Structures are given as C-alpha cells and as structure tokens.
Amino acid sequence: MPELPEVETMCRGIAPIVGQTIVQINRPPCERKAISIKPSVKTIAKKAVGQKVQRIDRLGKRVLIVLENESAIVIEPRMTGLVLLADPPSTEHLRLQIILHGKPDHNVLFWDRRGLGTVQLLNPSELKRSVIDRLGPDALVATADQLKSILGTSRRAIKVALLDQSAIAGVGNLYASEALFVSGIDPRTRCDQLTKPQWQRLCSAIHSVLREAITHEGSTLSDGTYRNALNDAGSYQNYHRVYDRAVQTCKRCQTGSIRRIVQAQRSTFFCPDCQQRRGKHASVDAASPSVDQP
Incomplete structure (x- = not known):
C-alpha cells in the first residue's frame, strides 16, 4: 500500500x-x-x-x-x-x-x-x-494472453505471483485478493494449473477492480495512512468484497465465511465457497456486489 x-x-x-x-x-x-x-x-x-x-x-x-x-x-x-x-x-x-x-x-x-x-x-x-x-505490463492494460505467457508456467500460487511487479505492474496485496475473489479463483492455485477461461476472468477482474478503486480514489485502511493529493481519505475500503473481512459472511454467496491465510508473509483474504482451484465455479455467473453497495 x-x-x-x-x-x-x-x-x-x-x-x-x-x-x-x-x-x-x-x-x-x-x-x-x-x-x-x-x-x-x-x-x-x-x-x-x-x-x-x-x-x-x-x-x-x-x-x-x-x-x-x-x-x-x-x-x-x-x-x-x-x-x-x-x-x-x-x-x-x-x-x-x-x-x-x-x-x-x-x-x-x-x-x-x-x-x-x-x-x-x-x-x-x-x-x-x-x-x-x-516492470511487467501495466495492470490496467495487461491482456489475458500476456498474463498467461508471463506466469502460465510458474509453480507459484497465483496470489503470490500477482505481487511480482516484473510480471504485472501495479497490483499489490489488497487488489490481488479482490481480483481473485471477483474471478472466482482460489488464491492458492498454482499458476500452471489455471485454465484459459480462468486467465481471462482474472484479467477482466483485475481491470474492473482497479478501475472501481480509482473511481473511489483508492482505499484508506484502518491505520488512516493513505490520503489523496488534497489530504482526503479514499473511499474504496467501503466496497471491499474480501480484503480485511476475515470471518465475515461472503457478500456474493451469502453462506461462506471469509478466510484469512498468510502467503509470502502477506495476508490473503478469500471465500472458500466461491473461489476454487480449477475450472469455472457456478457462483461466478452471479453478479458480483455492486460498488454502489458497501
């Protein structure tokens, strides 16, 4: 951050x-x-x-x-x-x-x-x-083919790989968790086990999550550190789907509980019910929570 x-x-x-x-x-x-x-x-x-x-x-x-x-x-x-x-x-x-x-x-x-x-x-x-x-391609314009080409043979967990700035530039811990949730991918999945549809969904999710966050001028977390150029707080923290929501009910499936794990010494948040390691999970077809609804 x-x-x-x-x-x-x-x-x-x-x-x-x-x-x-x-x-x-x-x-x-x-x-x-x-x-x-x-x-x-x-x-x-x-x-x-x-x-x-x-x-x-x-x-x-x-x-x-x-x-x-x-x-x-x-x-x-x-x-x-x-x-x-x-x-x-x-x-x-x-x-x-x-x-x-x-x-x-x-x-x-x-x-x-x-x-x-x-x-x-x-x-x-x-x-x-x-x-x-x-630096890798900028996260706002990177394509699914680029991501698969750069990371597709890696044995790293996809969440860890997304933090590698030489692979994709701009994604960090918070937005990696959010994008993986939106795409329905378990953050522990190895890159070389992702399917082509998963790479496509992940790339689309990265773009949409980052654009949503920019619209809300970023996320000011509980420590209050991040501020915009006029020293005002961002507001995207009000719309996080999984980040820093451990043990809370999943906003999408309404049944799963958000889980926190540690990967590469960083906290990862995800819903075990909505995010799976291979293939397309049925819950991904359901609309993700609107950014207009905290």
Whole structure:
C-alpha cells in the first residue's frame, strides 16, 4: 500500500502543476529515518530548477513528474508515502518539497511516515533501464494472453505471483485478493494449473477492480495512512468484497465465511465457497456486489 489505484489518484491529484516551473527543491529537516533520494537533493535541484513540468505519468506504483527536458522526478511511495498538494498529515514525516511557480503557485510535498519511499531524478535512458525494463505490463492494460505467457508456467500460487511487479505492474496485496475473489479463483492455485477461461476472468477482474478503486480514489485502511493529493481519505475500503473481512459472511454467496491465510508473509483474504482451484465455479455467473453497495 499504496497500490496502482492510490498512485493513479496521486497522479491525477497533482495534475494542476503541469505547465508550472520548478523554482526550488528542498529537503525539510526530519529527525526520522532518512529516505533514499538519488542523486542528492542539491544535484536534483541544480538540474530541475527552471524546468517546466511537461506532464504527470504513472509507472506501476510510481509517480513521474516529467520535465520539459524529458527527465523525470520519480517518486515511489512504497508502504506509507503520500504525494500531496495540500498540507501533510504531520510535519515530522515531510521528506521533500518541490516549490513551483504558475497560476496558481503550488508546492508538491512528499510525506512518508515509515521512510521506505524513494525519490530519483532520471533521464529517459536511465528511466528505461532502471524502471521500465524491470516492470511487467501495466495492470490496467495487461491482456489475458500476456498474463498467461508471463506466469502460465510458474509453480507459484497465483496470489503470490500477482505481487511480482516484473510480471504485472501495479497490483499489490489488497487488489490481488479482490481480483481473485471477483474471478472466482482460489488464491492458492498454482499458476500452471489455471485454465484459459480462468486467465481471462482474472484479467477482466483485475481491470474492473482497479478501475472501481480509482473511481473511489483508492482505499484508506484502518491505520488512516493513505490520503489523496488534497489530504482526503479514499473511499474504496467501503466496497471491499474480501480484503480485511476475515470471518465475515461472503457478500456474493451469502453462506461462506471469509478466510484469512498468510502467503509470502502477506495476508490473503478469500471465500472458500466461491473461489476454487480449477475450472469455472457456478457462483461466478452471479453478479458480483455492486460498488454502489458497501
């Protein structure tokens, strides 16, 4: 966390800075664990000050502030990072400030409570080599054939494989659980045991779940950490089908109980009655709960 929907929401939230000029970049005093910033803030400022922001892009779970010289300030929020235009949740975890001049003027802030996030300034060749070439297809546009080609011979459990950013970029723990539920697939199923219809259903579920979550500006969980660019909570947590709903009744079959297991040291949530290891489960034909009904 944040995953693709939260990072996409951050990107859309800071879109008003496009066309504005960077006038200052600084690292506010912070007594907490220092985050990784490469090159140094002084070097980044030397190269970026005076540049206009050409566009805002997203690569997997990274925010890209692309400058007019095609270099990009790449921010990877990781576990608790936020990219903000509004005042941060607290000043003690403020890691980077980018001051811009335009109409109106904006400050982009990177806030990170746990200090696991990273910031890099990369030129196009560096970006391709160190980021783009290491990522799988973006989860919003990946096809079923791509997923099957990349993961179809793997002996890993499908839930674990979906967290591999070199296989598919943007899906994390939360949305993997949700997509597997929507597609009716048991998260423990080995990739090489999935049928073609299951790959097709899974790909469709990934797309629909991520788009739903983006519509609701992501999920703010019980710790309250994730916020959008204006420091407001997302609302997709109100529509989760299985994530963090252990022992609660399944919203689809109304008979099964959501189960929590641990896979690759991460919590997985699923309904044993609705999700099976092979073939098409009859319950998948039933409409999934609408996102308009928490």
